[in-house]
Amino acid sequence: MTTKWMVKNGTFAVLQEGQPVIRGYMVVEDDRITYLGEEEPQVDAETRVMDGTHLLFLPGLVNTHGHAAMSLLRGFGDDLALQVWLQEKMWPMEAKFTADDVYWGTSLSVLEMLKGGTTTFVDMYDHMDQVAKVVQDSGMRGVLTRGVIGLCPPEVQKQKLDEAVAFAKDWHGQAEGRITTMISPHAPYTCPPDFIEKFVQAAHDLNLPIHTHMSETAAEVQQNVNDYGLRPVAHLEKLGVFSRPALVAHAVHLTDEEIEILAKHQVAVSHNPGSNLKLASGVARVPELLKAGVTVSLGTDGPASNNNLDMFEEMRLAALIHKGVSGDPTAVPAAEALRMGTEYGAKSAFLDNVGRLAVGMKADMIALNTDQAHFLPRTDYISHSIYSASAKDVEHVWVDGKQVVKHGSCLTLDEERIRREAQRSFERLSTL
Amino acid sequence: MTTKWMVKNGTFAVLQEGQPVIRGYMVVEDDRITYLGEEEPQVDAETRVMDGTHLLFLPGLVNTHGHAAMSLLRGFGDDLALQVWLQEKMWPMEAKFTADDVYWGTSLSVLEMLKGGTTTFVDMYDHMDQVAKVVQDSGMRGVLTRGVIGLCPPEVQKQKLDEAVAFAKDWHGQAEGRITTMISPHAPYTCPPDFIEKFVQAAHDLNLPIHTHMSETAAEVQQNVNDYGLRPVAHLEKLGVFSRPALVAHAVHLTDEEIEILAKHQVAVSHNPGSNLKLASGVARVPELLKAGVTVSLGTDGPASNNNLDMFEEMRLAALIHKGVSGDPTAVPAAEALRMGTEYGAKSAFLDNVGRLAVGMKADMIALNTDQAHFLPRTDYISHSIYSASAKDVEHVWVDGKQVVKHGSCLTLDEERIRREAQRSFERLSTL
Missing domain, CATH: 3.20.20.140 (Metal-dependent hydrolases)
Structure with missing residues (x-):
């Protein structure tokens, strides 16, 4: 069964000539972006909709x-x-x-x-x-x-x-x-x-x-x-x-x-x-x-x-x-x-269909929280992404269409255990 | 009346020769640091105590x-x-x-x-x-x-x-x-x-x-x-x-x-x-x-x-x-x-008693959250502060002994209003 969901009111860094950023809608089906545009697409009533207000989407x-x-x-x-x-x-x-x-x-x-x-x-x-x-x-x-x-x-x-x-x-x-x-x-x-x-x-x-x-x-x-x-x-x-x-x-x-x-x-x-x-x-x-x-x-x-x-x-x-x-x-x-x-x-890295937000591309993508002082005023989100942003501004992350980071927390890994084991590894190595 | 409080189990960047970092206790009275050391100081039962575990204190x-x-x-x-x-x-x-x-x-x-x-x-x-x-x-x-x-x-x-x-x-x-x-x-x-x-x-x-x-x-x-x-x-x-x-x-x-x-x-x-x-x-x-x-x-x-x-x-x-x-x-x-x-x-900036964590200095200081992947392993917190940290790692901020940022939120300013008014100012200026 296809997993299909949609972002509405998002801002998307498409980096197209003359249009670096699109405000609008994106549809993801399984691992792919199947729609990206300013017009609201027709979707089933069951399609999960995510509000993208205050989110800037970049390719992963x-x-x-x-x-x-x-x-x-x-x-x-x-x-x-x-x-x-x-x-x-x-x-x-x-x-x-x-x-x-x-x-x-x-x-x-x-x-x-x-x-x-x-x-x-x-x-x-x-x-x-x-x-x-x-x-x-x-x-x-x-x-x-x-x-x-x-x-x-x-x-x-x-x-x-x-x-x-x-x-x-x-x-x-x-x-x-x-x-x-x-x-x-x-x-x-x-x-x-x-x-x-x-x-x-x-x-x-x-x-x-x-x-x-x-x-x-x-x-x-x-x-x-x-x-x-x-x-x-x-x-x-x-x-x-x-x-x-x-x-x-x-x-x-x-x-x-x-x-x-x-x-x-x-x-x-x-x-x-x-x-x-x-x-x-x-x-x-x-x-x-x-x-x-x-x-x-x-x-x-x-x-x-x-x-x-x-x-x-x-x-x-x-x-x-x-x-x-x-x-x-x-x-x-x-x-x-x-x-x-x-x-x-x-x-x-010789990967096809990765690295851009566009229809047909893999849904490897991230969303930054733009509701912060250093993203204002809303002049140029490409500039803000490069000259103002940091890793800590990332709110959500998807790879292959699957969400792996949600509101800053990793969904797939045991963060606390990793921190503890990594520290333990270092301590063991430094006393060997 | 004097406001007195203490940090226990904190890590403090004192940048002293041979001892860049101290793990221990700090006492703040009004606007000043009055104690900083490894030994637990005697304080009244009423003294508020803050747990500094997983916090790295730097001068503001x-x-x-x-x-x-x-x-x-x-x-x-x-x-x-x-x-x-x-x-x-x-x-x-x-x-x-x-x-x-x-x-x-x-x-x-x-x-x-x-x-x-x-x-x-x-x-x-x-x-x-x-x-x-x-x-x-x-x-x-x-x-x-x-x-x-x-x-x-x-x-x-x-x-x-x-x-x-x-x-x-x-x-x-x-x-x-x-x-x-x-x-x-x-x-x-x-x-x-x-x-x-x-x-x-x-x-x-x-x-x-x-x-x-x-x-x-x-x-x-x-x-x-x-x-x-x-x-x-x-x-x-x-x-x-x-x-x-x-x-x-x-x-x-x-x-x-x-x-x-x-x-x-x-x-x-x-x-x-x-x-x-x-x-x-x-x-x-x-x-x-x-x-x-x-x-x-x-x-x-x-x-x-x-x-x-x-x-x-x-x-x-x-x-x-x-x-x-x-x-x-x-x-x-x-x-x-x-x-x-x-x-x-x-x-x-020609300021006396500011810029270092030491007894007698103004309590202008910040605490970073070190319970994060990029602060591990706990090898060298001075190195981590410079080569790994960012503004978004700041958890608490004090100026003149008064807390102005707590768990990443500013206590003194209306963040939402400022963001709105700044955006409004820009929009007005750009259409004048």
Whole structure:
């Protein structure tokens, strides 16, 4: 039986040319939007009607790069030089993570993301079956991939690759289709070239996209040149990575020529402004990437290098820093930042029918409470969404047409238990 | 009769060397903190006790630069070149502002600020008696000043100066001492030198500090050189502005020599990172200013160029952008960003006994709800305050020992009426 319901008197961010916002009606049937317009549609008397007055509906936010389980290390070492942070803080702790830790750390992040309006997340980590279980339980949409570091003997490399392939094969399309998978060599500086080529082959065999870190720091770009005589973009191109649909995270340090190569191969970029600033990696050339036609979306990166999962903050940072750094106040306008957090996010994660409010699209959507001081006056709700709003303004969240957050409370997860178990995991890890 | 109450089991951000946070007890008597420590103090049986479990107490945030009434223009023209924004959007609308508009616009901002944990704001605008009334009604602390643009005939200049002086004299110390005043020539590029000198004389006569805009854009610095043969810092020094306690807003474009001059005269700087990025003014040299010993605090600037009044966002931007732009991940650590938003803010606004949680200080303070995913694990509450928190995490707010926000609701203002009247003001202004 079809589940059908309607919103009346809502405000909907449709981001259409000349009409960024529609005031009116939306009908959802099962997982899809079947009507969206100013005119009241004909519906049966039994159709449930929700009053959308004081609610601003946006497409669900898409977080295109992260390591959710790292929430367990939030605030555990900040304001440190990158190598000190990694070698003395992150890596020793992460080496101790059990499957259970990944389950609770990911649950903590998924809870924060859902309540903050993120309906899809891309996650690259280890113990990915645990992450997939959290996606199943939570009702969220997840694009999941086992990130493999290849600095190990060939037999360990093989074991990790097999694990990554098995995960990608087993879980693709699971959770009523809410889980899709990718193939991920971690980064050019952590995977030898021949190992990366094996991932490319696996991605071809499984017909899956590739996700990897690329050119996050100037130092790693220089190392790539020293080791392989090429900058990372040309190096990955040579290894065949861009022969697959590909999403690269960070892409902070790029030449004009590299931007052209990314555009040519339609490589999507996950821009992580909060993480890049906090770790002092630099400021990505986002206006130039967008101008070249590259799909640029937004990611929080792991919660230990951000330190929250508020995608409104990433959208705002994207809209703000490129103005300040370029000196051009028209760089990355509000509507473009919103598209980066929604439509371009879905495209970067290779998801069809997600990321926009329109008939035929999946009902992955969120409603903000606009009955608040910082949403007044009612001048421009796209501007308010980017320059004024935060995760805490999210009132309701739906994924695949099912409500997962109602009046700020998560309907699918046991919030109190997750908070308790995540704290317990951290305490155990820090005393091991 | 003394009003005395106590918090038990609270967590208090004291930012002391080696002990950033204390878990324990705080006693407040009337407007002051009279006890703060780990040991339970002896109190009478009648003393009201508040449970502070899951609450993180911070000093109230101090917003050291803004134009509160400009909330009426939030979202009215974004992503535009500065001169287009000013000349086609802001100025024509502001010219129509009545006293009533300033009252409701300021009320909207004060509501947002109080609920978001800001207990003191510096405000430079017109119709300042209206702003003062809002401060009286709301229970907030305000450092108020009539900002005067001097691009007008001498008789109009004189009238404006007289008005600014009368306001500063009449309102200093009002609202049980919660209002203090300053003297404000708007900026070196909007006030002729001889007019600025009259403000300096007035500030001497009234024994008040001076507040002005300075070096916000590269263009205005160049214009100053063209017009007066000096960059703005030397120009203002020459005119005697720094012979008074002084607070300059923005200070984005500074040479090493200018930083030395500001340090020598103990001029305080209000850093406005959100506004500076959004208007593409540039990135202030905050690490260098702090290193030179300059007091750097934080301001939101007007809500039309920000576009919210979330001081947590300004603290986070200050902690993030200077890392990303300088390439140094240790620049502006979390505790320093928190001091910029609190202790240095109070110092910049020339307020004694405000800005820290310590015995003898005014009980201007806020409590955040830490029972949320993004405050876990309980690793480092100073880090969480800066890198994870937002205005919406504020649960309670006290100014001068009196509670003004309780469980997220403002006790002193009629929220619904303010939202309605602010929207009405905007609608009237936009159809005039």
